Amino acid sequence: MIHDKSGILHLAQLMLRRNIRHVVISPGSRNAPLVAVFGNDKAFETFTVVDERSAAFFALGMAQQLNNAVALVCTSGTAVLNYAPAVAEAYYQRIPLVVITADRPAEWIDQGDGQTIHQLNIFGPHVRKSVNLPQTISKPDDLWYNDRLISEALNAALEPVHGPVHINVPLGEPLYGFSMQDNLKIHYISDVEVFRVPAKAQLTKLKTVWENAPRKMILAGQMSPDIKIQDCLNKLAQRPDVVVLTETTSNCFNSGYTECIDRSLAVMQEASDYYPDLLITFGGPVVSKRIKAFLRKAAPAVHWNVDLADSRMDTYQSLTHAIAVSPADFLPLLELFPMVSSHYSAKWSELNARGKQLHETFLSQASWSDLKIFELIIKTLPSEYLVQLGNSTPVRYAQLFDSGWAVRFDSNRGTSGIDGSLSTAVGAALASKKPTLLITGDLSFFYDSNGMWNKHLPANLKIIVINNGGGGIFRFIEGPDQSGLLQDFFEARHQNSAVNLASAFGLSCFNAEDPESFKMVFNTFLEEKNCAALLEINSLPEVSGQTIRQYFDFLRKGLD
Numbered sequence: 001m002i003h004d005k006s007g008i009l010h011l012a013q014l015m016l017r018r019n020i021r022h023v024v025i026s027p028g029s030r031n032a033p034l035v036a037v038f039g040n041d042k043a044f045e046t047f048t049v050v051d052e053r054s055a056a057f058f059a060l061g062m063a064q065q066l067n068n069a070v071a072l073v074c075t076s077g078t079a080v081l082n083y084a085p086a087v088a089e090a091y092y093q094r095i096p097l098v099v100i101t102a103d104r105p106a107e108w109i110d111q112g113d114g115q116t117i118h119q120l121n122i123f124g125p126h127v128r129k130s131v132n133l134p135q136t137i138s139k140p141d142d143l144w145y146n147d148r149l150i151s152e153a154l155n156a157a158l159e160p161v162h163g164p165v166h167i168n169v170p171l172g173e174p175l176y177g178f179s180m181q182d183n184l185k186i187h188y189i190s191d192v193e194v195f196r197v198p199a200k201a202q203l204t205k206l207k208t209v210w211e212n213a214p215r216k217m218i219l220a221g222q223m224s225p226d227i228k229i230q231d232c233l234n235k236l237a238q239r240p241d242v243v244v245l246t247e248t249t250s251n252c253f254n255s256g257y258t259e260c261i262d263r264s265l266a267v268m269q270e271a272s273d274y275y276p277d278l279l280i281t282f283g284g285p286v287v288s289k290r291i292k293a294f295l296r297k298a299a300p301a302v303h304w305n306v307d308l309a310d311s312r313m314d315t316y317q318s319l320t321h322a323i324a325v326s327p328a329d330f331l332p333l334l335e336l337f338p339m340v341s342s343h344y345s346a347k348w349s350e351l352n353a354r355g356k357q358l359h360e361t362f363l364s365q366a367s368w369s370d371l372k373i374f375e376l377i378i379k380t381l382p383s384e385y386l387v388q389l390g391n392s393t394p395v396r397y398a399q400l401f402d403s404g405w406a407v408r409f410d411s412n413r414g415t416s417g418i419d420g421s422l423s424t425a426v427g428a429a430l431a432s433k434k435p436t437l438l439i440t441g442d443l444s445f446f447y448d449s450n451g452m453w454n455k456h457l458p459a460n461l462k463i464i465v466i467n468n469g470g471g472g473i474f475r476f477i478e479g480p481d482q483s484g485l486l487q488d489f490f491e492a493r494h495q496n497s498a499v500n501l502a503s504a505f506g507l508s509c510f511n512a513e514d515p516e517s518f519k520m521v522f523n524t525f526l527e528e529k530n531c532a533a534l535l536e537i538n539s540l541p542e543v544s545g546q547t548i549r550q551y552f553d554f555l556r557k558g559l560d
């Protein structure tokens with residue numbers, strides 16, 4: 001029989017039809033009916049996280065590893081706003097989240113009622129779809145409308161590309177003790193997957209451009225591992241006219257690529273010798289600021305951006321062709337295009353080799369600093385780890401090392417916030433069930449310390465906090481050091497201890513402050529089986545800042 005909670009019963013059933021089974025719930029009263037529906041249905045795996053900001057990043061980490069949507073459920077009011085940072089990150093990182101927010105009946109907005117704010121379209125352009133379920137369900141058309149809106153939202157979370165969607169659910173009383181069945185037919189609309197390729201005539205035109213470009217550069221942005229893309233890039237990278245540039249977060253690894261872009265750009269003598277005639281880009285955000293500057297200056301004659309949803313994005317101010325095809329479908333077409341005789345790839349290989357050699361020479365004599373700590377971690381970590389890289393310097397340091405040291409790299413580079421790396425790593429470790437290491441800075445760690453306020457904290461999670469007493473990034477980049485305000489207003493210098501805080505949350509904690517103590521504790525830290533473990537590594541901010549600058553100077557000047 002139809003009743004006023006039929007709408008949310010159908011929500012749960014439609015989620016199961018789309019195989020969305022993980023639900024992260026934050027406690028509240030207005031969402032009690034949603035809690036009852038998900039909590040009583042064994043088909044769902046539910047998780048409780050109190051802090052909504054952390055809950056949303058936790059769900060993001062899970063969805064990232066599951067490669068499927070994860071749902072969030074919270075009460076009305078500011079709880080909803082606390083989802084916003086993770087929703088924005090999920091939007092730009094293309095991670096599917098189904099954000100389900102309980103709301104008061106519309107007539108109570110702005111009437112002095114508690115926990116009542118304007119929730120419609122609250123996430124603005126940072127969701128792929130936003131729907132408001134009907135408040136009253138009393139006739140079949142209400143239910144058809146309800147089911148249709150839910151189908152549209154769930155489909156938009158997964159196609160054509162992944163992303164967050166918002167389902168706002170106005171709920172009147174009673175909030176408890178309602179019937180858990182209606183036995184009515186569910187109206188389910190499924191999106192049929194389509195396969196896109198460029199029209200034949202267009203492909204012929206692209207081929208002509210390809211044939212006339214002896215210097216082709218393929219640049220991959222942030223991506224989950226994709227075997228089809230990786231295989232294709234491996235073949236293209238063997239050609240003399242093609243260079244493949246990747247980042248740690250591209251998750252495409254091969255010694256034939258330019259994997260350490262900043263390192264190679266730093267050793268370049270005459271940039272114009274390396275400019276491409278044809279640039280092909282795909283994937284999400286790119287970490288390297290240097291490559292952005294390099295390509296904007298290079299202004300390649302032709303730039304193809306390959307993306308199903310945002311192909312018109314013109315990051316390098318040189319876009320000539322927006323190719324709205326998924327990279328996994330488009331890149332293999334390039335293998336059919338002919339090889340062109342060229343020295344382009346050889347030139348980049350020389351550059352990469354020179355960068356690698358100077359990198360190794362510098363590090364062999366570098367003092368204890370964030371860069372040296374990174375090298376130690378990379379050299380000592382067993383290669384089976386999934387690595388989560390915090391913003392800001394951890395993700396940048398990682399780009400300076402060849403990437404074979406872990407299985408997979410993730411980082412919140414969608415919007416590069418320091419507000420959710422820890423919670424994301426907790427969700428990722430829980431969902432992947434694989435050894436997971438988060439490498440984070442101290443400010444990012446303290447910012448998201450509620451990530452540890454999570455009863456699901458898994459024992460396969462290891463956290464390294466590189467504590468340089470503040471925001472070391474502001475010593476890395478030019479500008480803040482000349483402001484006279486570096487310590488107080490940029491670096492936010494502090495004396496806090498990550499070990500003290502993490503101990504309060506029950507983590508197994510370790511500390512290192514030099515190569516000897518690092519060697520002594522590192523394996524014990526990794527071998528902790530009973531609970532999540534944290535290793536705090538201390539460094540001096542001045543030394544770390546100086547070392548990274550000397551490193552780039554050394555690369556630029558070379559040995560001769």
Ligand SMILES: Cc1ncc(C[n+]2csc(CCOP(=O)(O)OP(=O)(O)O)c2C)c(N)n1
Nearest residue numbers: 392393417418441442443444470471472473
């Ligand atoms: C939510 C948010 N607030 C502020 C910033 C600006 N910001 C970028 S990096 C950074 C400092 C990070 O410090 P830490 O985590 O210690 O890393 P380190 O730079 O020392 O490696 C800040 C404040 C941001 N990216 N996100």
Ligand SMILES: [Mg+2]
Nearest residue numbers: 441442470472
């Ligand atoms: Mg720091």
